[in-house]
Amino acid sequence: MSNKNITTKLICSSSHNPWYNLAMEEHLLKQVKTNEIILYLWQNDNTIVVGRNQNPWKECRCKDFENNGGKIARRLSGGGTVFHDLGNLNFTFIMDKKLNNLNRQLKVILEAVNNLGVEANFSGRNDILVSGKKFSGNAFYEENASSYHHGTILVNSNIDNLITYLKVSKEKISSKGIDSVNSRVVNLKSIKNDITIENVKASIIKNFLKIYGGNPSIEYVNNSVYPLESLYSKYASWEWIYGETPKFDxxxxxxxxxxxxxxxxxxxxxxxxxxxxxxxxxxxxxxxxxxxxxxxxxxxxxxxxxxxxxxxxxxxxxxxxxxxxxxxxxxxx
Structure with a gap:
């Protein structure tokens, strides 16, 4: 499909609450129009996000994290558990399913960091790497005629907190041929010191418009100007985050x-x-x-x-x- 048939939209959340940001992501998925693609940029503060089918008790030190002021959230997409803080930027491409093109979406992210002086590449089932280390994990979800591709970008995140609160199985580590989480992940700022959340965000927006066209203004959203009570209640609920843990035979x-x-x-x-x-x-x-x-x-x-x-x-x-x-x-x- 040529760009002349595509409508683009830019949305940035000014909230750092994961339950609101995930509610907004699902809201946009339900509202996206035919031939439309939305770039949604958002950040969560002090948050652990588990994949749709994961057991949070197994993936992270839930009580320790919550006792230290952290929030735990569950997303719609599959994949593994991630740690978010304000040194991390999240992106979501939300689109008419006909526009879903992983190579094109990845090109937006890869060119954005390349233009900031970092040579990156997509590797494995969902990782973006620099010098063999992961700075971005990606996941995917589709519903009816819409789909999304979202991911993280470690810019200047607290890796110590990531290591402290996430429980990564030895089998998962060994399957990647490494001996620790610390040897696997990297902040972009440690590769190039002048990289910031703001210039990464600006570079992603610039490349998104270059690749998909259009000239939309950025719409800023948060719970005070764009309330999503029903979806927010879902994402904040014990039932959604933890669910029941019945006894099994x-x-x-x-x-x-x-x-x-x-x-x-x-x-x-x-x-x-x-x-x-x-x-x-x-x-x-x-x-x-x-x-x-x-x-x-x-x-x-x-x-x-x-x-x-x-x-x-x-x-x-x-x-x-x-x-x-x-x-x-x-x-x-």
Whole structure:
């Protein structure tokens, strides 16, 4: 699609409250128009954000963090847990699904940091790196005719707090061939001392308009001028952040190339009565679909595999389901 058919919009949040900023992100996802792409820039202060299907108790030191004034939030997208403070900038491309083009969206970010004197590249399933170290993690979500791609940019974040409060599994670290979180992440300011949040933000906006066109003014939002009571209540609620943690009869865990699966099952007379799957897999909706398909299924390999086979819709999903089935082959009778 040529740029002449695309409408662009720039929105910056002046709130540092994660529950408001995530509510605004979902609001924009529901409101984005046909052939429109929105660049949304936002910051959270002293916040841990878990992926849609993650267990916060496992991913971070929840009580210690909250006792020290931190907020815990849960986003719609999959992927892993991240730490946000005011040394970190978040970006979200919110768009008509037809405009979703990862290479083009990444070009906005990569050229923005390149223009500030940092040579960066996209690597793995969701990381942007400089000199082999990660300064940006990315995640994705789609709903009906809309989708978003969002990510973090470590500019001058407190890495010590990140290390203190996040619990990164040894399996995840070793799968990346490194020995600590500290050796894996980097602030842009440590690469080039004159980089700031403001000049990163300005460079991203400049490159967004260069690549997508248009000349919109920046709209600033916060809860006092743009209240989102219902969505805010959702993101701030205990139920959304923590959810229930019922007792399960069976727990299986494994780490795959594409992420971790922590499968919890409660049985009733040989039938799967309830399921919770914790995962940092990127496809958050797929994990929820697997949960729903397993409920009321006999705890037998043939029955479970039959249901799993119904969701092999594309090559990535097919490969993921194949991996899960191969793993469960030795777990289920």
């Amino acid at each position: 069976i727990n299986f865990m494994n780490r795959f190339v594409w992420g971790e699966i922590d499968l919890n099952l409660k049985l009733d007379n040989g039938i799967i009565d309830s399921v919770v799957i914790y995962s940092d897999a990127m496809d958050s909706k797929l994990i929820k679909n697997i949960e729903m398909l397993l409920v009321k299924t006999p705890f037998k390999k043939e029955s479970i595999f039959k249901n799993l086979n119904t969701i092999c819709s594309d090559i990535n999903t097919t490969n993921l389901i194949y991996d899960i089935k191969k793993w469960l082959e030795t777990k289920v009778g």
